[in-house]
Amino acid sequence: MNPLKKLLDSSEKYFTGSGKFNRLKPLFDATKTFLFFPSPKTSHIPFVRDSLDLKRFMSFVIISLLPVLIFGIYNTGLQAGYALGESYTFLQAFFSGSRYVIPIILVSYSVGFFWEVLFAAIQKHKISEGFLVTGLLFPLTLPATIPLWQVAVGISFGVVIGKEVFGGTGRNFLNPALTGRAFLFFSYPVSMSGEVWVAAASSVDGVSGATALSILAPEGEKITSALSNSGFSLSNLFLGFVPGSIGETSALCCILGALFLIITKIANFRIIIGGIAGLIVTSIIFYLIPGGSDSWMNAGPLFHLCAGGFLFGISFMATDPVSAPGTNPGRWIFGFLIGFFTVIIRVANPAFVEGTMLAILFMNVFAPMLDHIVIKYNVSRRIPNV
Amino acid sequence: MENIDISKGFKVILTGMPDLSVIQIPEPETIAVSALDIPYIRPKLLVKENDPVKTGTPLFCDKRNKSIHYVSPGTGIVKQIIFGQRRRLVEVVIALDKIQDKKDDFIQFETLSRDDLDTVPKSKITKMLQEGGLWQCFRQFPSKDTADENHEPPMIIVSLNGNDLFSPHPHAVLENETTFFEFGISVLKQFSKRIIVTSRQDNLSSLNRLNGLNKHITHIVPDFYPAWDPGVVLYKLKTTREENRSWCISAEHLVLMAKLLLTGRYPVKRVVTVTRSNDKKPHIITRQGAPVKDLAGSLDDNSLITTGRFNGRSVESGSHMGFFENTLTIISDNQKEELFGFIKPGLTKPTASKTFLSCLTKTPKNLDCNTHGEERACINCGYCVNICPVDLMPNFIIKALLSDDIEDALNYGLLDCCRCGLCSYACPSKIELTRILSHGIDAHYKDKE
Ligand code: SF4
């Protein structure tokens, strides 16, 4: 027998029944089942079950996040280097970036995990794998210079208020990672909003850098050229070599992740495609309205698509099945409206530059209603059987 | 022949398909009539232990309609009457007579000739079938209880295929029985104006070899489970509410009915399959109610023996086949806890999802009887919706059922559920969807009764 398995089996008695640490049973279970995949015998029909389970399901989301994570670390280092007036090699940038990003992720996971274990122990349920995703999604939406205590506050809010008070994974209607982020955004606007403190060697004299979405063109200049002049050319935005939240800058990496999720059918393509369609249609409409050429109204679909956290949000946040609609027409509408509202918020209210986040949270609230309407319609087409 | 357009179901190719050849096994020592595979029955025993019985002697009837008999499929003495919890009847076991050289001593029932068919009243045929122990072959939707003799079904669905992917092949069941089958169809026409006969796409060519059988097939269904389930067929064909109370019957049972009516003797022969991953066993001819251990052999491991991997029951090796059961699926137990098992590429793991490399290969897979994970809360992923052959949303229905909102559950189509088990199969949160739905249907039905 595997020695690790032996150790787990022999220590099991402390965590069950009247064992010393029986309150930590969920933690023990989680560790054990994480290491050794549990597969008990079926006892009800059907006697056979699919090989896919929630651990694998959630692991696939993590895998899809690897490109944005790795690029995010690299880009953070790169931007920090720029702020210091140096240009790092790849390895230098990666290590420098790790120094900012890894602590944030560690804090997010450990604080969030603490709440998970606590609630699992109180409510006597198993620790849900959903947290593995939340704990990584959340830090990726943050700027690298965020103080670690704010990370802790944000993830606590997201896990506790966004999820556990509703009864845990599966019963929450808001995306927990986004809930945490929105909380930070409104509570600590300075460290969260358009003015990002670009990570620098010492955060005290970090250099202030704008994100693409906070750019306004000077009189007479077009928004697109103003963007390019400040370093936000379309190709930079697409590849992600711009300041911004850790995981959100690279459109390319988001698309890679999204493709992985779509091909493996972990995420529903309807949400992603619907969202992109909504964003493109809305931004074209604004583009065609005369005037406003100096604002994001006139940025056109490509800039809207590549700037800010839209692709990140629509690929990884909006596709969280728990807080998205469960019906296919509902998913199309849900996605489309997220794209629509993202543009509306960006254009109409420059104070909330990051429209995607609000659009997704807003649509999370309406997801059950969309489902309700679709189900009503579906039911009306069935031949009643009562 | 029309094609029925069914797109959702279980499309993984499995190993263990039985061979088309047929063998006969020696007469068993004991046979039994089980009560466990008869839905909703409230049995009333008509025999005691040690009573001698002939082939066709009624063993028990249904308290709800005492004229519906369950008769002995052999001649001998009642060896044991087994009860389960709360004195629920499990099996009436009969030790077959050895002295008479294994010849059955039949109870002679009334007979019917082909020419009589148009002149005898329907009630007469009903009575003959009830006394002869075969009326219960008619099942009535939506709950699939024994058919109500006073109800005229808008259609009767005859299914050439059984409840499992590897149930006996209709060619093996109907070979040499076409005349009985045809007589059976004429009997059905006395009960309903619309007779539907469905066949799996892939069976058509071999059925062509059976004289004149194909002309009775009205609909063709695709070759993945459970497209041939009468519940799915009904869902696809029905156009009115009344049709929700249609009947169904298996082709094998239809042949039995025809034999009973034509010969006046209770037919005891059954064709069964025994399947197991990587095996290719022949079809087996045996007697109704044969012992499981005679069919499955002795199993030294932890395998689960079921009468259908998706919707059968799990049986002990000491028990006997039920009246409605004609397949044994032996599912091996693979209960090893793999280190980091959840992230292996999984070239050989069967799945309906797209998360294992196995979904790219067409090689037949082995299913085991393990859950592959633990139960979690529903994450609304929609896998159950995407696989349900009758377009239900199991996740929403169970939410309604769990909050006791039976009205909503019914509106969502609960009674269309054919209990195929696929939603539970596919659910990554390992929620017992089918069990909850099935409980819901039963509770609602018993309430109404
Ligand atoms: S709800 Fe589940 S058991 Fe019922 S028909 Fe659909 S998939 Fe089969």
Ligand code: SF4
């Ligand atoms: S498959 Fe399971 S987890 Fe997914 S929606 Fe259906 S019930 Fe919920």
